[in-house]
Amino acid sequence: MPDTPALAGLAPDFVGAPNLVGAVDEARQWARLMDLAEIGGFTDPAGHRGVNRACLTPLDRAARRKLIAWGEAIGLKPSVDALGNLFLRAEGEDAKAAPVLTGSHMDSQPNGGRFDGIYGVIAGLEAIEALREAGIRTRRPIELVAWTNEEGGRFAPGCMGSMAYAGFAPADTWDTITDKDGITWAQALAEHLQAERDIPVRALGGKPFAYVEAHIEQGPRLEAEDCDIGIVTGIQGSRWYVVEIGGKTDHAGTTPLALRRDAVQEMLRAITALNTLMHDPKDVLRFTVGRVEVLPGSSNTVADTARFTIDFRHPDNAVLQARGNAITGVVQAAMRGCTANVTERFHAVPVQFQPEVPDAVERAARAQGLRALRMASGAFHDAQFMVPLCPTGMIFTPCRAGVSHHPSEHAEPGHLAAGTRVLAQTIAELANS
Ligand code: GLV
Ligand code: MN
Ligand code: MN
Secondary structure (H helix, E strand, O other): OOOOOOEOOOOOOOOOOHHHHHHOOHHHHHHHHHHHHOOOEEEOOOOOEEEOOOOOOHHHHHHHHHHHHHHHHOOOEEEEOOOOOEEEEEOOOOOOOOOEEEEEEOOOOOOEOOOOOHHHHHHHHHHHHHHHHOOOOOOOOEEEEEEOOOOOOOOOOOOHHHHHHOOOOOOOOOOOOEOOOOOEHHHHHHHHHHHOOOOOEOOOOOOOOEEEEEEEOOOOHHHHOOOOEEEEEEEOEEEEEEEEEEOOOOEOOOOOHHHOOOHHHHHHHHHHHHHHHOOOOOOOOEEEOOOEEEEOOOOOEOOOEEEEEEEEEEOOHHHHHHHHHHHHHHHHHHOOOOEEEEEEEEEEOOEEOOOHHHHHHHHHHHHOOOOEEEEEEOOOOOHHHHOOOOOEEEEEEOOHHHOOOOOOOOOOHHHHHHHHHHHHHHHHHHHOO
């Protein structure tokens, strides 16, 4: 995807909204982020404060209740849909106009950081609050959304809430998926909706006027290029698989190699073959085995089951399809005495955002004198699924050394506030068009 050089300095045709920019409260936003970081917060052995807030847990609900309280305090109206997606609506002058939708997710990775996802939700709230404090009225309603299960850490895949909202998959698609304790998605969701039964229900789906999501970059580029804002132009494609190798348990001390059907050894053969399939001298392709399970998991027994996950990403759909479709054959060819079963459980094609939102983000960044660059996202986001529904875009802010999905994930309060100022101005423009 094409990049443009960094923008710097105030444009001669300054069209900013100084009172709106001034109303974004860096300290309030930071205090809210730190407050929410305590819900599921932990300190890792190196002393970093991280977050483990899995979706549809009491911790997730506690965070959502705090958001609702902050929203209600400024007159926003909450509602929840069948997937548990939470909305907070600010009315516009024309209640019938399609809303501008902004937000992100509140769940975290198991060993996650304090900013991934939650920043986009709190930035949306701060932007709406700043609009009110600046006395800026909008024609269109603005809706803040916290999507359910973006991370896929407890129930895979991620982005279930946004996929169902956008009609990528029926609402019951994931009902039988289990977490590591054997709880099904359907059970967890039913329990969650029951716990939130006091919140008005809304129909699943919608047709926003535009969607804009703020997020930390989760990569090193903005920091390395000394930029304040990433104007996101699109998101690379992702495919997720789970591979299960079936063998036979045997005594580790006595069974000759020729008689073994060792699931671990054949998993290693499969992963080695996949590394060859996924080799990319340009280092654009991303291939990750992030979870391995071995059963029965006894050190003196040959394993009869080995399961591993694949996360495979590429910005070019042709590569995503060709190599992704080759995975099953490569795994099967690596088997000797074991069986292999490959299941695909997530398939998001690369998307290019329509120009409307990135252009509005660029205008806002330029008007505010921020250094911004156009860039594609390597991480997936709920925004990926909004593209067929409405003009969509994202605003990235720098994060230290590009680290994310780790407790040491860090973003500077000033960078986050700059992202929110751009978000506020972008929303103001879109909601008055
Ligand atoms: C999102 O969390 C991703 O894995 O890209
Ligand atoms: Mn995220
Ligand atoms: Mn994430």
